[in-house]
Amino acid sequence: MVLTQGSFRHLATHAGAAGVTEADAVLLDLGLSSYQLDESARGFSFQGDEPLDMRFDPAQGPTAAELLNCLPQEELARILFEYGDETQARRIARRIVEQRARAPFATTADLVAVVKRSVPRAAWSRRTHVATRTFQALRMAVNDEPGALREALPQAAALLAIGGRLGVISFHSGxxxxxxxxxxxxxxxxxxxxxxxxxxxxPDEVRHNPRARSAKLRVLARLEAA
Structure with missing residues (x-):
């Protein structure tokens, strides 16, 4: 086994460096680990008050706080709607811009407070926290997860041997x-x-692992040579 730290978008490079030219199976799990949610202290979860970082690799790219404090209102609304399926995206984006004019965002508690003030009580879900979609969308934007996925999929498929399988577990409709x-x-x-x-x-799996409730697995097979 060879462990490599890196992004899906560089899959072919990592595989080549490990001497892998063909694979019988490739699995892309697009979800966060429970450790990242519960222990990383990088702001992935709204359960505590942590710095708004959200980067998978702390050495790469802008933080969540930097995006919240700099992006135009229209771009914030787009991110919340496209990446989080957030129906209150425009309302939340407007409140974010209003809040940062008074004080910049720094911690998860800052963002949770704004989301709670933005979304009418009648629109709060009974199943998930009102800030769940906002946190998901912001994390996806910080790490360019949709872009990485688009780049990774053809690379993963190209690695498959005939009869090989590519499985992808996603957690978001987008x-x-x-x-x-x-x-x-x-x-x-x-x-x-x-x-x-x-x-x-x-139902049994969701009962034992509630975080799996939105998971979807698709499997692609290589049937013949290209």
């Missing part, structure tokens, strides 16, 4: 759409999706 469209685009080149619909966790 991610699942990217995977679905990419898989469909690869079908004319010798690939096929094993199931027309994604595989989702059953």
């Amino acid at each position: 991610e699942d759409r990217i995977v679905k469209r990419m898989f469909r685009s690869l079908e004319p080149t010798g690939f096929g999706e094993l199931e027309p619909s994604p595989i989702e966790p059953g």
Whole structure:
């Protein structure tokens, strides 16, 4: 086993460095680990009061706080809507801009407070925290997760041997759409999706692991040489 720290978007480079030219199986798990949520102290979770960082690699790119304090209101609203499916995106973005004019964002508590003030009580979900979608969207923007996924999928498919499988576990409807469209685009080149619909966790799995409730697994097979 060879462990390598890096982004999905550099999959081919990492595989080549490890001497891997062909694979029987590739699995991309797009979710966060429980450690990152609970122990990293980088602001992935709204359960505590932590610095608004959210970078997977603390040495790369701007922090979540920097995006919140600098991005135009329209761009913030787009991120919240596209990456978080947040129906209150415009309202939250407007409040973010108003708040940062008074004091810059620094911690997760700062962001949670603004989201709570922005979303009407009647619109709060009974199943998830009112800030869940905002935190998800901001994390995806900080790490350019959709861009990394778009770059990684063709590289992963190219590594597959005939009969090999590429599995992708996504946790967001936007991610699942990217995977679905990419898989469909690869079908004319010798690939096929094993199931027309994604595989989702059953009630027992969700009961034992609530964080799996939104997971969707799609599997692509290489059927013939390109």
